[in-house]
Structures are given as C-alpha cells and as structure tokens.
Amino acid sequence: MLEVESVGKDYAGVVAVAEVSFGVEPAESVGVVGPNGSGKTTLLNIISGFARPDRGRIVLGGREVTGRPAWTLSGLGVARTFQLPQMPARMSVLEVVLAGARQPVSASPLGGLVRLRRSRAELAGAVERADGLLERVGLRRLRDDPAASLSGGQQKLLNLVAALIGDPRLLLLDEPTAGVSPPLRKVLVGVLEEVRAKGTAIVTVEHDMAFVSEVCERVVVLDGGSVIARCAPSELHLDEQVVEAYLGKRRADRGTRSEVG
Amino acid sequence: MFNYILDLLVLASIFAVVAVGLNLQAGVSGLPNFGIVLFFGIGAYGAGLATKASLPWTVGLLGAVLVATAAALLLGRLSGSLPGTYWGIATLAIAEAVRVILFNQDSVFGGAQGIGGVSLPFASLPERTRLILCLLVMIAILAVCLAISQRLIGTQFGRALRLQREQPELAASLGHDLIGVRTAILIISGAMAAAAGVFYAHYIAYTGTSELEMATTITVWTMVVVGGIGNSYGVVLGALLIQTLYSTSRFLGEALNLSADRTASLRIMLIGFALFGFLMLKNDGLLPERLRKIRA
Numbered sequence: 001m002l003e004v005e006s007v008g009k010d011y012a013g014v015v016a017v018a019e020v021s022f023g024v025e026p027a028e029s030v031g032v033v034g035p036n037g038s039g040k041t042t043l044l045n046i047i048s049g050f051a052r053p054d055r056g057r058i059v060l061g062g063r064e065v066t067g068r069p070a071w072t073l074s075g076l077g078v079a080r081t082f083q084l085p086q087m088p089a090r091m092s093v094l095e096v097v098l099a100g101a102r103q104p105v106s107a108s109p110l111g112g113l114v115r116l117r118r119s120r121a122e123l124a125g126a127v128e129r130a131d132g133l134l135e136r137v138g139l140r141r142l143r144d145d146p147a148a149s150l151s152g153g154q155q156k157l158l159n160l161v162a163a164l165i166g167d168p169r170l171l172l173l174d175e176p177t178a179g180v181s182p183p184l185r186k187v188l189v190g191v192l193e194e195v196r197a198k199g200t201a202i203v204t205v206e207h208d209m210a211f212v213s214e215v216c217e218r219v220v221v222l223d224g225g226s227v228i229a230r231c232a233p234s235e236l237h238l239d240e241q242v243v244e245a246y247l248g249k250r251r252a253d254r255g256t257r258s259e260v261g
Numbered sequence: 262m263f264n265y266i267l268d269l270l271v272l273a274s275i276f277a278v279v280a281v282g283l284n285l286q287a288g289v290s291g292l293p294n295f296g297i298v299l300f301f302g303i304g305a306y307g308a309g310l311a312t313k314a315s316l317p318w319t320v321g322l323l324g325a326v327l328v329a330t331a332a333a334l335l336l337g338r339l340s341g342s343l344p345g346t347y348w349g350i351a352t353l354a355i356a357e358a359v360r361v362i363l364f365n366q367d368s369v370f371g372g373a374q375g376i377g378g379v380s381l382p383f384a385s386l387p388e389r390t391r392l393i394l395c396l397l398v399m400i401a402i403l404a405v406c407l408a409i410s411q412r413l414i415g416t417q418f419g420r421a422l423r424l425q426r427e428q429p430e431l432a433a434s435l436g437h438d439l440i441g442v443r444t445a446i447l448i449i450s451g452a453m454a455a456a457a458g459v460f461y462a463h464y465i466a467y468t469g470t471s472e473l474e475m476a477t478t479i480t481v482w483t484m485v486v487v488g489g490i491g492n493s494y495g496v497v498l499g500a501l502l503i504q505t506l507y508s509t510s511r512f513l514g515e516a517l518n519l520s521a522d523r524t525a526s527l528r529i530m531l532i533g534f535a536l537f538g539f540l541m542l543k544n545d546g547l548l549p550e551r552l553r554k555i556r557a
Contacts, residue, residue, distance in 0.1 A: 048434065074436030082434070088427035090491065091420070092552050099424045100435040103417040107437075109445050112416030113409060119416060127555060144554055162435055 001026045001201050002047070002170055007056030008225070009042055016042040018225035019055070024170070029192070029202040031216035031233065033209070035246055039225040040205040041083065041174060047203070048080040048172050049073040060170070079168035083175045085159040087147035093158060094130055094143040100162035101126035126165070133161045137187055153180040157188065164195065171195060173204045177211045189214055209236065221245070267392035269508045271464060274399040277500035278457040280484040281406045281493055282450035287482075288491035288550065289414055290446050291426030292340060293349035296356025297481055300451040302473040303329045304458020306363065309376035309468025318380065322459045329455035330448050337444025353475075360473040375469025379462045395464060402460065403497070406453045410493040413449070415553060422446055476529050480507065483536040491550030498547060506531055 002024040009017045017039040024030050032040050045051035047058060049070035058066045060076055070080075079100075087096060103126055105111040106119035134140040137157040142150065150158060156176065163171065177185055192215050196202060206212050212219060213233040221229040221236070223245040229236075236242055279301055286292040307325025311318060336355075340348050363370045370376070382398070383391045413419050421442045425432035433439055462468045480503060488499020510531055514524030539546065 050430065050433075069438070070430075070433040071436050071438045071441075074434060080434050082430070085431060086428055087431075088424060090427065090550060090552065091423055092554070094555055095420055095553060096424065096431075098417070098555070099420045099432065099437070101417075102436075106417040107421065109413060109416075109418045109449060112418050113412055122417070123555075144552070146552060159431070162431075166436065 001061055002203070003057075003059040004043075004047065005057045005059065007043070007046055007053045007058065009046060009051060009054050011042075015225050017046070017053075020220075020222065020225070020227055021056075022220050022227070022230070024201045024203055026169070026201050027196050027199045028218070029196055029204065029216045031212040031219040032203060032205045032222060033207070033212060033219055033236070034222035034228075038222040038245075040222055042225075043222070044080065044172050044174050044203070044205050048078055074166065077167075077169035078172065079163035079166060079170070080172035081156065081159045081163055081174055081176060083178065084152070085155050087150060087155045087158060089146050089148035091147055092144050093134065093139060093147050093150065094127070096147045096158060097130040097134060097162050097165055098123070098126050100165045101129065102166055129165055130161075133165055136191060137161055138184075153184045156180055157184060160188070160191065164191075167198075168200055171200050171202045173202065173206075175206055176204060177206065177208045185211070209233070212236075264389060264392055265508075267389070267396055269504060271392065271396050271399055272508065273501045273504035274396065274403045275457050275461050275464070276481060276484060276504055277497045278399075278403050278406050279454045279481050280488070280496040280500045281403070281410050282453035282457075283481050284485050284490065284493060284496045285410055285413070285446055285450040285453075288485060288496070289410075289419065289426065290422045290443060291345070292443060292447070293346065294336075294352045295349045295478060295482075296352035296354075297454060298473050298475075298478045299332060299352070299356040299359055300329050300454035301458040301461070301477065302356075302359065302363070302470075303332065303451075304455035304460075305462040305468045305472065306370065306376075306458075307455065308379050308459045308462035309371070310369070312379045312468075313371075313376055318459070318463060322456065325455040325459050326452045329451040333447035333451040334444060337440055337447050340443045340447075341440045353478075356473070356478070357475070360470050363473070364470045371468070373470070375467060375471075377467055379466050379468055381466050382463050399460060402456065406456075407493055407497060409449070409453075413446075414493070418442065418445070476532075479529075479536065480532055483532050483539075485546075486544065487535055487539050487546055489546030489548040489550060490544075492546070492548045495546050495548030495550075502547075503532065503535065506535065 004020060004022050006019050006021050007017060008019050020043055034040055046053045049068050052067045057064055065073060103122040105115050105122055112119055131140060134143055176188060204216060216233055219231055219233050219236060220227055221242050228241045228245060229239045231239060283297045286294045304325040307321040311321025339351055343351055364373055366372060383394045421432055421437035425437060425439050429439055484499040484503045485496045487503060489495025507528055510528040511524060514527055
C-alpha cells in the first residue's frame with residue numbers, strides 16, 4: 001500500500017535523510033525509531049506531503065505521489081498527526097474534528113451557499129461520527145470548548161480523532177505518546193488497534209519502546225538518515241548497531257528501559 | 262439635515278460591504294490585506310471606464326468583477342509563497358503601485374483628473390427620493406453580502422478558512438488546499454469590494470484616485486477592528502460608527518473654525534485614534550467573534 005523507495009532529503013547541504021526504503025501493507029503497523037536527529041520526522045513529513053524529497057519516490061497504492069502537497073495526499077487516504085499539535089483558539093473541539101470530515105458539498109463555497117439541504121445532511125452525518133470518536137477518546141464533554149484550551153495530551157488525541165474521521169488508509173503518527181498521560185495512552189493503544197482492524201496501515205515515529213512493542217509488528221531503525229536495522233520490536237535490544245546508536249559504545253542495558261533518546 | 266443623514270447611511274452601507282469583504286479575508290481567513298482598496302478601486306474604475314466608453318453600468322460591474330477575480334487569483338497564489346505579514350505588505354505595495362499608475366496615466370484612466378460624469382442612479386428623481394432609493398439598493402446589496410458571509414463562515418469551507426487562519430499545517434493535513442481556499446475567499450470578498458466600488462463611483466458621479474489612498478484602507482480596517490474582527494455583524498456596526506465619526510467630523514471642524522484641508526486631516530486623525538484606542542484597549546472589537554456552537 002505504501003512504498004518508500006530510496007528517499008533522501010538534504011537541508012542546506014546537511015543530509016537529513018540519506019536513503020531510506022521500506023514498505024507497509026494494509027492493516028500493518030510499522031514503527032520508525034532512532035535517536036534524535038536520525039531523520040524520522042523528516043521522513044514522516046516527506047511521506048505526508050509536508051516536505052519534498054530530493055531523491056527517491058513515494059508510491060501509494062501503486063500510484064506515484066512523490067512531492068504531492070499534503071492536501072492532495074489527504075484526499076488519497078493519507079492522514080497524519082503532529083508531534084506537538086497546536087489547536088486553534090477560536091474553534092471548538094467539535095469544529096476541529098468536523099474540519100477533518102469529508103464534506104465535499106459544503107467544502108466548496110458554491111455548494112455550501114446553494115445546496116443547503118445536502119450541506120446540512122453532510123454536517124449531520126459528520127457531527128454524529130465526530131461525537132462517537134470524541135466519546136471514544138473521552139473528549140465528548142469538552143466538545144464545545146475552545147480547542148486550544150485542551151491539555152497537551154488531549155490536543156494530541158484531538159489531532160488523532162480529526163485525522164481518523166476521514167477514514168484514512170494510511171495513518172502516520174509523529175511521537176503519539178510524548179506528553180500523553182498513562183490513562184490517555186491506554187486509550188490511544190485501544191483506538192489504534194480498532195483502526196488497524198479496519199484495514200488501515202499505520203506508521204509510527206516513536207521514542208517510547210514499550211509503546212512501539214505494543215502497537216508495531218515491525219520496526220525500521222534509522223540513524224544518521226539511513227536504515228541501520230529492520231526487525232521485530234522484541235529484537236531491538238539484541239541488535240548491536242541499534243544499541244550503539246541509542247546508547248553509545250558500552251554494554252547494553254538489557255531491554256528494560258522504556259524511554260530512550 | 263435628513264438628506265445629510267441619508268447620505269451618511271448610503272456611504273456607511275457602501276463601506277460596510279467593503280468591510281464585510283475585508284473581514285472575510287483578514288478576520289475569517291487571517292489574510293491581512295492592507296491593500297483592500299485595490300478591489301474597491303477596480304470597481305470604481307470599472308464604472309468610470311464603462312462611462313467613458315458609453316457602455317451600460319452592468320458592463321462596468323461585470324468587467325470590475327472579472328478584473329477583481331484576476332487580482333484575487335494573483336494574491337491567492339502569492340499567499341502560498343509569502344507567509345502572513347509579508348503577504349500583507351505585498352498587498353499594500355501592489356495597491357499603491359496601481360494607484361500611482363492610475364494617477365499618472367491620463368489617456369485611459371484620466372490621470373489626476375479622474376473620470377467625471379459617471380451616471381447618477383435615479384438622476385431624474387427629486388434629491389430626497391433619489392437618496393432613499395440609493396440607500397435601499399445599497400442596503401439590499403449589503404444584506405446579500407452579509408448573508409453570503411454569515412453562511413460561508415459556518416460551512417466546511419468556512420471551517421477550512423478558520424482552521425488555516427490559526428493552524429495552516431493542521432488544515433493542510435486534514436485535506437484543505439490552502440492556496441485553493443484562500444484564492445476562493447479572495448475572489449468572493451474581492452467581488453464584494455469591487456461591487457461597492459462600482460456603486461460608489463456612480464453615487465458620487467466620479468472615479469478618481471483620491472479614494473484609493475492608504476487612508477481608505479485604514480478607514481475600512483478601523484471599521485473591522487472597532488466592530489469586531491471575525492464577526493460579520495460587528496463589522497457592519499463598525500462601518501456605521503466609523504462612517505458617522507467620519508461624516509460628523511465636518512461639524513467639529515466648523516466648530517473649531519478649521520479650513521477644509523485641516524478638517525480632512527482632523528478626520529483621518531480621529532480615525533487613527535479610534536483604531537489605536539481599540540487595538541490597545543479592546544482589540545476584539547464591540548461584537549467579538551464567538552466560538553460557533555453546532556447543534557445536532
């Protein structure tokens with residue numbers, strides 16, 4: 001469903017991503033890990049259309065989409081969340097979720113002005129779905145509050161819900177657990193399981209290895225913009241190069257650490 | 262006196278239409294257009310040029326809307342490469358450049374003289390009836406623009422505009438074409454301001470560059486800020502208040518025994534104070550934008 005083929009990007013002569021290739025199948029969950037500065041977020045930005053790669057191709061469902069803008073990719077079923085989403089102060093929680101729902105008629109100015117009945121029907125359907133999703137992540141009672149008034153962890157869940165209401169085929173998560181409290185983290189794991197059950201592929205950039213073990217079947221390890229290992233999450237601590245990339249050259253501190261980097 | 266009040270209300274509704282348009286850009290979409298007068302001027306010159314070519318006013322209106330659309334396409338494209346404030350500076354520069362060209366180009370645009378003899382609407386009727394009819398027409402146009410504005414803000418298109426105003430990346434990630442929605446709202450609001458410009462030129466029977474000065478842009482901005490940026494009804498209230506301040510400052514000038522020149526400067530000063538005062542003390546205006554509650 002997603003093929004990342006020899007993708008690379010430089011920023012002002014500095015290599016951010018050297019050459020990365022990997023693929024993701026429907027309903028599969030892949031983790032992208034690596035120390036800070038290893039190119040994880042840049043890679044996510046390239047796949048989601050927020051950065052243009054200097055080399056390589058992105059193929060989505062058999063169709064090359066390299067360099068397409070984020071909104072085009074969103075229309076093709078790619079959704080993403082941000083590491084530190086900033087929510088608007090002058091829109092409610094519910095409105096942010098609705099902004100993610102597909103409402104083709106009322107998204108066009110003419111349709112919204114003229115086709116009143118269709119617009120209203122679209123909105124009613126979207127509100128119902130939004131309420132269900134907000135309920136699922138425990139934000140329903142805050143639906144009419146300004147989105148910016150939520151806590152950092154709640155804003156991340158709101159970002160996830162807004163991304164999910166469009167029924168993506170591919171979901172890209174940028175450090176979904178950072179700043180999220182343990183109870184919300186549990187909700188997050190549950191929601192991701194449901195999403196996968198519906199056939200959505202997930203790519204997660206993450207530092208929290210316990211979380212990666214919980215939600216990912218496969219891990220791609222980056223260091224210095226290149227892939228240094230591909231393995232199951234349980235094998236991460238066995239790979240000499242991975243341990244070195246994270247902890248430097250010294251005896252591995254066997255697998256018990258949950259937060260690294 | 263009654264005619265004077267009618268005149269004030271006609272002018273207030275003309276500028277209220279421009280203010281509703283500016284609010285769709287600056288308030289709803291976060292596009293700080295410091296050259297909104299460009300669209301107004303396109304309308305005024307559309308009326309002037311149609312008069313000069315002995316064409317009906319509808320041709321002037323149609324031409325003005327087409328040119329305004331072209332300008333909106335250009336500014337929309339520009340919003341993709343220039344972030345926020347830089348875009349605002351570019352709009353200011355473009356509007357000024359156009360004004361200077363119009364001011365210096367004699368053969369087509371009439372240069373500093375402008376274009377006189379733009380047909381007065383309802384010219385054959387007695388003055389009071391004429392003013393009342395002008396006011397009714399203008400209120401109808403304002404009502405249509407206000408309804409379009411109010412309706413659009415609440416649609417998915419409006420949500421895309423309001424989300425990209427504060428969080429463009431989030432909006433793009435949720436599938437909203439940033440350049441597309443900005444260009445669309447610039448076309449809609451630009452057409453409103455251009456229509457107001459057409460009507461204005463007919464109302465004062467003249468097209469010239471004096472209304473295309475920066476001062477007009479600042480006056481319309483003041484209407485938006487005082488009324489409540491982001492709130493369509495607020496900016497109409499702001500337009501009424503600021504136009505009243507503008508028109509009645511004449512009496513203040515008379516009371517203070519000021520010359521016409523000084524009275525004109527006094528007006529601009531008063532508007533400047535109003536803008537500054539509100540920015541400092543109540544920058545969300547008299548009727549602030551509120552969160553939209555969604556029923557169902």
